[in-house]
Amino acid sequence: MRAAVIVFPGSNCDRDAASALAQVTGQAPLMVWHQSNELPAVDLVVLPGGFAYGDYLRPGAMAARSVIMREVCKHAEAGGLVAGICNGFQVLSEVGLLPGVLMRNAGLKFVCKPVALQVERIDTPFTSQYSQKSPITIPVAHHDGNFYASQDELTRLEDQGQVVFRYVDNPNGSANNIAGIVNQANNVLGMMPHPERAMGTTGDGGDGVLFFKSLLGGFR
Amino acid sequence: MKAIVHVRLKPDVLDPQGQAITGALHALGFTEVIGARQGKIIELDLDGTDHNLAKERVETMCGQLLANTVIEQFTVTIED
Known part of the structure; x- marks a missing residue:
């Protein structure tokens, strides 16, 4: 599998x-x-976490209008995989590849801790290696992770099964405890938690490994 | 010419920062405050003299960048 990581000024999880x-x-x-x-030419594009363009105007707003994002949108429209993690999720919603907005956390605090996630879908290219029943533990680290969408949009997301990850204990006020969603075609995913920080190498449980193994699985 | 753009959260969108401002004003003794909503003002310096054209173009800018219309609404005022 060939992958590319997009680096914006202010990205800080690109190397992770x-x-x-x-x-x-x-x-x-x-x-x-x-x-x-x-x-x-790659199979997967990762939009990493961080604070692209210093979160100026709105998180992800400037990055969404950057030159490379036109190419990322073409890649997505052609069916290529795109994973936006944390700030990357904010960029994907700002550019319109995913619905909704990530607003300021309801408690106004920056939340930085491991959280339990329910994996709602195991039939996506991002989650095929997980088992649906067991919650996984992945860290979050964000100030603006409070997923908001209109009631109609939320209903549509739920009806079409686009919610992939849900918080077991909501840390930021996200609607319907949403931590990660996919687009209707299942090739673009955005999630606030950081699977790249749960690779089993830093005393974490390693629950992020299966996320990346799922992606690899589609290209064996 | 100048364009003054006000960007506000839509009325039905929860504003945690506005709530925090309300709470802080209460703590300072301003108990008459029953609510606060935080937005932003963007001032643009513009070339040209046609106010109508400027307003139209700035509204397009709002739709494309300055506001996220999923959660925000905007008003544009053109000044000399």
Whole structure:
């Protein structure tokens, strides 16, 4: 599997994502700068966590209008996989590849801790290695992770089974305890928790490994 | 010309920052405050003299970047 990690000014989980991808795939991903107007031919694009453009205007707003995102949108429209983690999720919602908005946490606090997640879908390219019944533990680290969508949009998301991860104990006020969603075509995922920080190498439980193994699984 | 853009959260969107402001004002003794909503003002310096055209273009800018219309609404005022 060939993967690219997009690097924005202010990305700070790009190397963690690269390290996680290398650990699972045995191949270092391509690192692509936000001003690049070419996306190499890859199977997966990762939009990493961080504070792209200092969260100016709104989290993800500037990054969503950067040159490389036009190519990322083309990749997604052609069926290529895109995973947005934390700030990457904010970018995907700002660019319109995913519905909703990530608003300021309801408690106004930056939340940084491991959280339990229910995996709602195991039939996506991002989650095929998980078992539906057992909650997993993945860290969150964000100030703006409070998922908001209109009631109609939420109903549509639920009816179409687009909610992939749900918080067991909601840390940020997200509607319907939503931690991660996919688009209707199941090839674009956004999630606030950081699977690349749960790779079993830092005393964590390693529950992020199966996320990356799921992605790899589709390309064996 | 100048454009003054007010960006506000839509009325039905919860504003935790506004709630915190209300709470802080109460703590300072301003108990008459029953609610606060936080938004932002963006001032644009514009080339040109046609107010109507400017308003139209700034509204397009709002839709494309300055506001996220899923949660926000905006008003545009053009000044000389």
